[in-house]
Amino acid sequence: MKKLLYSVMALSAASLALYGCGKKAAAANEPTNDDVILHAWSWSFDTIAANMKTIADAGFNYVQTSPANTCYVGEEGGMALFSQPGDSVKGKWYYYYQPIDWKIGNYLLGNRDQFKAMCDSANKYGVKIIVDVLPNHTAVDHSAVTASLDSAVGGHDKLFHANGLVDIIDYNDRYQCTTGKMGGLPDVNTENPDFQYYYMQYVNDLLACGARGFRYDTAKHIGLPSDPLDSLAERNNFWEVATGREAVKGLKLALPADSLFIYGEVLQDKNVKEKEYSEYMGLTASSYGHALRNALRAGNYFADSLASWHHPADPQKLVTWVESHDTYANEHESADISDARIREGYVFLAARQFGTPLFFSRPAGSTRENYWGNNRVGARGNNEFFNPEVIAVNNFRKAMHGQPENIEVSENGEIIEVARGDKGAAIINISDELQTIELSTTLKNGKYLDKVHGSTFEVKDGKIFGEAQPLTSYILY
Numbered sequence: 001m002k003k004l005l006y007s008v009m010a011l012s013a014a015s016l017a018l019y020g021c022g023k024k025a026a027a028a029n030e031p032t033n034d035d036v037i038l039h040a041w042s043w044s045f046d047t048i049a050a051n052m053k054t055i056a057d058a059g060f061n062y063v064q065t066s067p068a069n070t071c072y073v074g075e076e077g078g079m080a081l082f083s084q085p086g087d088s089v090k091g092k093w094y095y096y097y098q099p100i101d102w103k104i105g106n107y108l109l110g111n112r113d114q115f116k117a118m119c120d121s122a123n124k125y126g127v128k129i130i131v132d133v134l135p136n137h138t139a140v141d142h143s144a145v146t147a148s149l150d151s152a153v154g155g156h157d158k159l160f161h162a163n164g165l166v167d168i169i170d171y172n173d174r175y176q177c178t179t180g181k182m183g184g185l186p187d188v189n190t191e192n193p194d195f196q197y198y199y200m201q202y203v204n205d206l207l208a209c210g211a212r213g214f215r216y217d218t219a220k221h222i223g224l225p226s227d228p229l230d231s232l233a234e235r236n237n238f239w240e241v242a243t244g245r246e247a248v249k250g251l252k253l254a255l256p257a258d259s260l261f262i263y264g265e266v267l268q269d270k271n272v273k274e275k276e277y278s279e280y281m282g283l284t285a286s287s288y289g290h291a292l293r294n295a296l297r298a299g300n301y302f303a304d305s306l307a308s309w310h311h312p313a314d315p316q317k318l319v320t321w322v323e324s325h326d327t328y329a330n331e332h333e334s335a336d337i338s339d340a341r342i343r344e345g346y347v348f349l350a351a352r353q354f355g356t357p358l359f360f361s362r363p364a365g366s367t368r369e370n371y372w373g374n375n376r377v378g379a380r381g382n383n384e385f386f387n388p389e390v391i392a393v394n395n396f397r398k399a400m401h402g403q404p405e406n407i408e409v410s411e412n413g414e415i416i417e418v419a420r421g422d423k424g425a426a427i428i429n430i431s432d433e434l435q436t437i438e439l440s441t442t443l444k445n446g447k448y449l450d451k452v453h454g455s456t457f458e459v460k461d462g463k464i465f466g467e468a469q470p471l472t473s474y475i476l477y
Contacts, residue, residue, distance in 0.1 A: 029402040033316055035061040035261075036350055036394050037130065037358040038385055041325045042066055042081060042093050044378035045110035049121040051380055056125035058386040059394025062261060063122060064130040064215055064358070066093075066108075066325075068115055068206065070101040070146070072139035077107055079377045081363060082329070093329065093377055097217065098139035098185070101146040102202035104209065108377050112209070119210025130213035130261055131206050135199050135238070136221050137185035152198045153189075161189045161230040172271040178223035179230045190222050191233035196241050196248040203242070204254040212260055216242075216281065219264030224276050239280045261356075263319045268311070278313035285311050285318040285355060292322055292348070293334055296341045299431040300413035309355070320355035322346055328360060328371070335371040339384050340471040344430050347473040350393040351418035351426035353405035361385050392452045392475040393426060399477055400424055408439045415468060419443060424477025427457065429468035437466045448476040 038060040040048050048055075048063055055063055075083065078090030096108050105111040110118075122129050138145055138159070150156045161179040164187035168180040181187055189195060203214070216222075223229075223236040240246045243262065244253030263282030266274060277283055287310035294304035309315050322345035323334035334342075339362070349357040361381030366373030373382070384390065403420035410416075414431035419442045427450075429435050437457070441464040448457045452475055457466035468474065 030353070030404045031316060032353050032401055032403065033356050034398050034401050035356050036397060037062040037064050037319070037356060039064045039325065039358050039360045040066075041329075041361050041381065042108075042363070042377045043361070043380055044108075045114040045118040047378060047380050049114075049118040052118075052121040052125045052127060054386055056127050058391050059398070060127065060359070060385075062128050062130050062213060064213075065118075065132060067096040067099075067106070067132045067134055067217070068104050068109065069096070069099045069106065069134070069202065070103045071096045071106045071108070072098040072100050072141060072144050073107055074098075079108070081372050081375050081377055083375075089375070091377060097134060099134060099137070100139050100144045101149045102135070102199050104202070104205055112205075115206075116209040123210055128212040128261065129210060130215055131211045132215045132217055133203065133206075134217035135188060135190055135195075135242075136218045137182065137188055140184045140186075142186045149198065153192055153194045158192055158232070159188060159195065161187050162232045163187070163230055164189065172269060174223075174271060174273075175228040178221055178227050178236075182218065182221055187221070189230065189232050190238040191230065191236060193248050196238065197251055200241065200248060200251050200253065204251075207254045207260075212255075214260070214262050216262070216264040219277065219281075220266040220272055224273055226273065226276060239277075243280050263317075263356075275312045278317050282317045282319055282356070283311070283313050284324070285309055285320045286324075287311065288318075289321050289323065289327070292345050293327075293337060295413075296322070296337060296345045296430060299341075301409045301416055301430065302413040315354035318355045319358055320349045320352075321358040321360060322349065323360050324358070325360060328362065332371060336368055338368060338471075339382070341430070343384060343387055343389055344428050344471055344473055347389055347393045347426055347428055348416055348418065350390075350397050351400075351405075351420070351428075351475075352407075353400075353403070353420070359385055359390065388452050389473045389475075393473065396420075396424060396426060396451070396475045396477060406442045408441065410435070410437070410439060415439065417441060417464065420477075424475070425464070427464075427466070427468055427474040427476065429470060429472050432470045434470060435468045437464060437468055439464050443476070450474040450476055 074095040075090035080089045080091035081093045083090045153159045163179040168176045225236050241248045244257045266277045266283045268287045291304040322342050327334040363373035364382050400420035403423050406419040408417040415435050416428045417439050419425040422444050443459045
C-alpha cells in the first residue's frame with residue numbers, strides 16, 4: 001500500500017488548512033478510502049437481515065455484527081442489554097464476548113441458519129458482513145467451555161497459555177499483555193496449532209456462510225512474532241495463520257486476505273506495536289476518536305489536535321470512529337455526547353479522504369440520561385444510521401473517489417469545511433449557534449445547493465459564503 005505523506009500548513013488567524021490550503025487542487029484519482037461501516041451493535045442476525053435494504057439505502061458498504069460464536073449463557077439467558085438489580089428482565093450484552101466454543105450461533109443473536117440468511121440478505125443488497133471475532137480468551141467461567149473444544153486442543157490445560165490464568169498487572173508489559181488474563185477472561189494459547197486449526201474451521205465456516213470481513217477483538221493481546229514467547233508456545237505465528245499467510249495442519253484461510261476486510265482492535269497505549277500489527281491488518285484509530293470527542297464536546301475543532309491521525313500506520317489502513325461500543329457501553333466515556341454531536345463527528349470522518357469510518361448504532365430509545373434505551377439485545381438501534389445527513393455524507397464519500405482533501409476551519413473553531421479537490425465539500429457546524437461562513441475553499445466559483453437541507457452556498461474567488469444552523473451539516477457537490 002502506497003505510503004502517504006501529510007503536511008500541516010501554517011495556522012493563520014482566520015483558518016487552519018490541511019493538505020495544500022491555498023494551492024491549486026491536486027489532480028483526481030489520488031488514493032482514497034471509499035467504504036463505510038455500520039456497527040449493528042447487539043442487533044440479532046434476523047434484525048440485521050430485516051433491515052438490510054435500509055442499511056444499503058443509507059449508503060453503508062459493510063455491516064459489522066456482534067460476536068457470532070457460541071457463548072456463555074449468563075443470568076438464565078436474559079435478553080437485557082444491561083440489567084440492574086430488581087429489573088424484571090435480566091441479562092448483559094457482553095456475554096457474547098465470553099466464548100465457550102468456536103462454532104456459529106449463540107442465544108443472544110441467532111443460530112447458524114439465521115447467520116447465513118443474514119449474509120444472503122446482505123449479498124442481495126450489495127452489502128458485506130464483518131464479524132466480530134475473539135480468539136484471545138474464553139468465558140470468565142472457563143469450566144463452561146465445551147468438551148469438544150477441550151478435546152480438540154489436546155485437553156483443557158492446553159487451551160490456555162501457561163500464564164493465561166494470571167491477571168495482567170502491567171498492560172504495557174508485552175509478555176503480560178499477550179499471555180495474561182485480561183479483565184477476568186482466561187487467555188487462550190493462540191499459538192497452539194490444535195487451537196489454530198479449530199479456530200480456522202470456525203473462520204472458514206463464517207466465510208462459507210457469506211461473511212467477508214473480521215474485526216479482531218482485543219487484537220493487541222495476541223502476540224506478534226517479535227513478542228516474548230509463552231512457555232507453551234513455539235512460535236508467535238497466530239497472525240500468519242489468521243491472515244492466510246501460512247496454513248496450520250494443512251488448513252488455510254479459505255479466501256485471500258486481500259479480498260476481505262480485516263482489522264484489529266489494537267487500542268493505543270504505551271508500548272503497543274501498532275506499526276507491526278498494521279503489517280497484518282487494518283487498525284482502530286482509538287486515539288483520534290478520543291481527540292475528536294474532545295473537540296465535539298467543546299464545540300471547537302481546536303479543543304484537541306485533529307491535524308494528525310495520532311497513529312504510525314498508513315491512514316488508509318485505519319478504521320475511524322467517533323465512538324465504539326466500548327466507549328459507549330463500558331465506561332460510558334462517550335454516552336453523554338448528544339446524538340447530534342456524534343452525527344456531526346461522523347460526517348467529518350466520512351467526508352475525509354482516508355480512514356474507513358464506522359458508525360456505531362446506539363440502542364433504540366436511548367437518551368443521555370438512559371443510555372440503554374429500550375434495553376433489549378437483538379433489537380434494531382435508533383434511527384441515526386439513516387439520518388439524512390448520514391446518508392448524504394455516505395453518498396458524498398463515494399462520489400469524491402480519488403479527490404484529495406483540504407480542511408479549513410473558522411477562526412472560532414466552530415465551522416469545519418472538508419473540501420475534496422474542486423468537486424465537493426462538507427460544511428459542518430459543531431457549535432450550538434448559527435454561524436456565518438466565510439472560508440477559503442478549493443471549490444470552483446458558483447452557487448451550490450446543499451443535498452440535505454436545500455441551503456445555498458456561494459463560492460467566489462477562493463472563498464465560500466453562507467450560513468450554518470447549529471449542529472448541522474451541509475453536503476455540496
